[in-house]
Amino acid sequence: MSASGEISLTTQPEWEGALERLLSRGGDAYLELSDVTFVDVAGTSALALAAQRLGRAGRRIVVHEPPPSLRRALEMFWSDLTVIEVTG
């Protein structure tokens, strides 16, 4: 799955819906975020919560080229959440 633009208050419902669809598929998840310019803390929280659910199911999530804002929020609140692999 890939996303583009900004993930913030007005796009949060769409983002959460996309994460739900990603979870409903089997296997490991892949998120292409190289065209996403900004993710607020609620957006990263939604990703981290989705990742925790994947982790409980023994699955992983790869996040490719997220913007610095997402990396920073992961570092601050979920530095031990190994189920998310950030690449690129």
Next chain:
Amino acid sequence: MTGVTVSGEAFVHPALFYRGDTAYLAATVPFIRDGLAAGEPVAVAVPERNLALLREALGGQADAVRFIDMQQAGRNPGRIIPRVLRAFADAHQGRRVRIIGEPIWAGRTAQEYPACVQHEALINYAFTGRDVTIVCPYDTGRLSAAVLADAEATHPVVRDGGLERPSGAYAPDRVIARYNEPLPLPPGVSTFTFDAKSLPEARHFAAGLAAGFGLPDGRHSDLELSVAELTTNSVVHGGGAGTLRVWAEGDHLVCEVEDRGHISAPLAGRCPPPPTQPGGRGLLMVHYVTDLVRTHTRPQGTTTRFYLRR
């Protein structure tokens, strides 16, 4: 804030008045050693110079102590409770922990000081009922009489010259209110009014000014995140709209967001939520990534101002 009992509390929060290195070590080293002997986790979060003193005095026992440079970890006093004190206490749930926390030193600026005192007052509420001792050293040789008077108001007990006495001036609510001061604006401020539809533009407005004010590249995401969280809070909790202001002041880029909301929970932005909770991290994020946060809140509205070193 009512209904908080201090007597008979599991939580112990004395101010420690000291003058000179010898007195500092005489009061802190036995506290650390007693903790280690009792099998209690011990953390020392103090300015760099005192860290070095304690490390040397503890010798081989230093390895068993968690040392934290308070001038870095606690540069913004608003993050000391969640990121330093709670982080250490929560990592040792179910055990009594000891912490030496020295958030106020002689180099604290006039802008930082009110936030430091509010932090000290809020510790009393953040740890109510927890099996935690936090001893806060105050250098009486270098801090003013007014600072020491505030320390008496923010700590239920004071240790001074080897003796412990209850603080008759203990009144954390009053201190939180007194330092909830209006934040005057300097000349030369750039202003942007926003609502739900213009949240991204508000962020771009601040980011566009930042480069001209010399904010290092590595801190642009800290600025954008902080602006995004505060403006989003205004839209969701603060009346749906607000005003963003940006300027440079000395070594700092300064931003503030004013809205019609009122922060009635004094611990807002200082309590780390459990990892499975979806929300409640916006204001925490601002505290984590900025160098200082000042707040003026009243029923008519709230101004939250943050500083980033440029």
